[in-house]
Amino acid sequence: MPKLPLKVSAKIKNAKPDSGLPLASPMDSETMGQVLDTLDSTYDLHPMGELTRNNPYKVLVACVLSLRTKDEVMIPASQRLFAVADTPQKMVGLSPETIEKLVFPVGFYKTKAQSIIDFSQKLLDDFGGQVPDTIDALLTLKGVGRKTANLVVGLGHGLPAICVDTHVHRICNRLGYIQTRTPEETEMVLREKLPAPYWSVINTVMVLHGQQTCKPIGPRCDVCPVAQWCHKIDVKPRAVKQPKPAQKG
Numbered sequence: 001m002p003k004l005p006l007k008v009s010a011k012i013k014n015a016k017p018d019s020g021l022p023l024a025s026p027m028d029s030e031t032m033g034q035v036l037d038t039l040d041s042t043y044d045l046h047p048m049g050e051l052t053r054n055n056p057y058k059v060l061v062a063c064v065l066s067l068r069t070k071d072e073v074m075i076p077a078s079q080r081l082f083a084v085a086d087t088p089q090k091m092v093g094l095s096p097e098t099i100e101k102l103v104f105p106v107g108f109y110k111t112k113a114q115s116i117i118d119f120s121q122k123l124l125d126d127f128g129g130q131v132p133d134t135i136d137a138l139l140t141l142k143g144v145g146r147k148t149a150n151l152v153v154g155l156g157h158g159l160p161a162i163c164v165d166t167h168v169h170r171i172c173n174r175l176g177y178i179q180t181r182t183p184e185e186t187e188m189v190l191r192e193k194l195p196a197p198y199w200s201v202i203n204t205v206m207v208l209h210g211q212q213t214c215k216p217i218g219p220r221c222d223v224c225p226v227a228q229w230c231h232k233i234d235v236k237p238r239a240v241k242q243p244k245p246a247q248k249g
């Protein structure tokens with residue numbers, strides 16, 4: 001990070017949450033731990049965990065299907081596909097058209113069907129039919145980006161990995177735990193800062209929190225279980241209508 005001039009960095013250090021000035025990470029890791037514990041006990045398990053049950057191949061396929069697709073569409077589509085093929089061996093025996101029909105209406109279903117066949121074949125050719133457990137190896141598979149690779153390592157293999165998507169990036173910045181501009185930068189900063197026991201849980205709880213409470217527009221700060229710790233950086237909470245006072249008759 002570039003060094004700031006002394007005067008500016010002093011101002012930032014002392015900035016108040018609503019001052020409009022950037023803050024020097026006002027939330028420490030201990031508080032972030034309280035936030036994540038609270039969110040973890042607030043929301044039920046993300047359906048991805050139920051669906052894939054620590055099976056790296058299912059995590060990989062479900063993740064690819066989930067890109068630009070809502071969970072309500074991805075979950076039943078994945079279930080239909082896994083009922084027919086849940087291993088690379090079985091998957092390459094299906095035609096692209098069969099997979100397309102099974103996963104429709106997920107977004108980009110034709111492209112995703114072909115990607116699933118391609119990376120399943122590569123798993124058989126180059127990895128003995130097993131899903132690798134390193135980010136670098138996973139990134140060699142067609143259609144697999146950093147987000148999916150991290151989720152496969154963390155959720156599929158149970159190894160330390162931080163999966164940063166738009167929810168993790170947005171909420172960590174709003175909380176004031178980090179100050180980053182892109183999800184990639186967020187991943188790197190969290191790897192430095194976030195205690196390892198929270199690596200595997202952060203994505204699951206923040207996806208749910210981002211979908212249900214800390215929404216991109218009009219976050220529901222008035223009912224948020226972690227509002228007491230949040231610095232609400234650049235946040236415009238939803239407007240809450242106050243009940244009209246009862247008229248005296």
Ligand code: SF4
Pocket residue numbers: 171174175213214215219220221224225226227230231232235237
């Ligand atoms: S208080 Fe508001 S901005 Fe902060 S985490 Fe909760 S919903 Fe998000």
